[in-house]
Amino acid sequence: MKKKYFFLLFFLFVFNFSFSQIHEEMKAIKLYPNPAKTFFSIDSQDVKIYKIEIYSLIGIKEREIRSHFKYIDINTLPKGIYMVKIYSSKAYVVKKLIKNSSQ
Secondary structure, three states, rough: OOHHHHHHHHHHHHHHHHHHHHHHHHHOOEOOOOOOOOOEEEOOOOOEEEEEEEEEEEOOOOEEEEOOOOEEOOOOOOEEEEEEEEEEEOEEEEEEEEEOOOO
16 A cells, blocks of 8 residues: 555656646747737747647637747737747647737
């Protein structure tokens, strides 16, 4: 019985440690410029991004982008606040983006 608890505690420790590392890597992702007018970029450090989704504040998916993350065109989006969901192979993070008028 003690071996089972030891194994469970060991597994939880290892899982928590690796999850913490992934979480810290994903927190380091930055959107710039923010607020943006016509485009924004993602500074992802060493994290490999494979997809981003842009949502309005009421949860409507406005865009899904699977490549070319250097300059993301938001010129056609209305002025407002958006949530950008950034996916890596291990996790995802959600960042707030403010879109100003391009006028």
